[in-house]
Amino acid sequence: MTTSQFPVLLIAIPLMLVPVAFFVSQAKLSVRGFAIASLGLVAMLAYAPLVAALGFGLVLPLEARMGGWGPELGIVLMLDPLAALLLPITNTIIVLGAAIGFPAGERTPIPYFPLWFLLAAGSNGLIVTSDLFNAYVFLEIIAICSHALVAYRGDGYAFESAFKYLIAGLIGSAFILWGIIALFAATGALSLSVIVDRLPGAPPALVAAGFSLIVAGICVKLAIVPFHSWKPDGLTGAPPSSAGAISGVVLSAVLVLMLRVLVGLGGIGGPAQTLSAVSPFPVILTFLGAVSVVVGHSMALVQGRLTRMLAYSSIGHFGAMLLALALVTPAATAAVVFHGANHAVLKSGLFFLCAAAATERGTDRITGLSGYLARRPLELAACAILMLALVGLPPTVGFASKWAMIVEVVRAGGIVRALLIGGGSVIAVVYYLRALHTMIWDGAPRQLPDLGDPRARVTRLALVVGAGYTLVGFVGAGFIFAVASSAVSVLLGGPQ
């Protein structure tokens, strides 16, 4: 463990830039270059811990005590390997999403760039915090700015989506707050490290209630069936670039909270044995995960709009992760971390492509996008690679993580789960191939786009980055999996 105030920078810098970006945009100055450059700077900071840990022998986790208070009373930020793995991914998605979704020319009723700074501050905060109430505050910051990102274009459909998303998000937050309060009542602490120590002596009923409520709230936020109905509607009216950021950034940050609570506090070994003992927790998680895999992938099959198809497919992916997580073995959990990181990159990459296509065609219906990829070799290649990876076929990083998940699940004795995860992939082949087929061959190819629009160039850059990660990650899969494994062992309080 290293003591350093570095994690604070990841939250404080974007937070301080929120008002700056707001005033710059109000003064009708060009905010775009400034905003993208600053978000890029934050993203580079986010890469620093991973690079320093791998290349220069920095010992993670980095621990920052706010105001010098210890974990009993104060807030402690903990940049562990889990955070170091996910921070570069989420921050890169934020920079690209902000650049792609920027409304050219038209003025938006909601100031655009401050929201992205707020999203960066909130998601970085949720990923590094190790204090439950602090996590709740960051969760609400993320929720508020992601709802506003859904609505920023200001048409009636966007506000409708934002309202539906907001109601669902707030119900989820209310559950999580109830759970946090129950854990606080049981242990008298909010810091994860203190709660772990005090759990064995805490009243088991309160602890079980706390865990169940937090996990229920997180399931609402992750859109696990049967709490999923907000997600397709919430993303349909949203600009696809915002939908990409929500799928990539918000869901990853919430997944981190889930791992910290389920695995770090009580899950696998250690004090968490209490968890399996007091409640039929793994059984419920398995059930929810299985239903999500089936419903998510089958519903994706019947969608005519690309955004809805991608949204339902995310439900299936998170269901698969829940299935593996419910097995509570460290190796399966590491595979979940790996797959979560990959899903963020792949899904947001496809949403960004969808953003470019929808801007050009004015619709995100798959039939309306026919022939879109026909004369765009770069987009076509990237789209095919990303879809291949989401299905889980080689040579992509998606294959590596899905394979790791299935192998670990089978090793832990969950043959049925493995079949479910594999079956989801089989359905995914069908709907991705159908969408790809329509976007390549159907319809007459139209004229090529004018590449003068900087957003088109950023989209191509984003696709190159995403596809590059997908291919390079396949070669370096063992390496990423090793980082994920060390993340899980640190979560479990193992050797650091």
Added chain:
Amino acid sequence: MLAPTILTGAIVLTGCAFYGLITHRHMIRLVICLNILDSAVLLVIVLLGYEPDAAAPIVRQADLQYVLGLPHALSLTAIVISACTTALMLGYAVRVHRLRGTVYVDRLTRWRG
């Protein structure tokens, strides 16, 4: 005596809020239900710091018994968050009403496929 009463009240309020969220489709009513849900949580948070016959947590004498101040700080934060989200939801409701002409969620789009 006080604690069980407040706890029961909070649970009843939560039940009311969920009943409302499930049965109503009027946007403003949904917002009110979410506010009731937040109030229920706040009651419990404040209750957690309560000690019978204890003084407010401002240190005057060393031997005095004080209530726990931390839950109060938490409840303040939760109130602020609740106010923000309420304002945001009402803002969306006004916009949806202006642009789409209805405040009933089920009369809005049925997105299919």
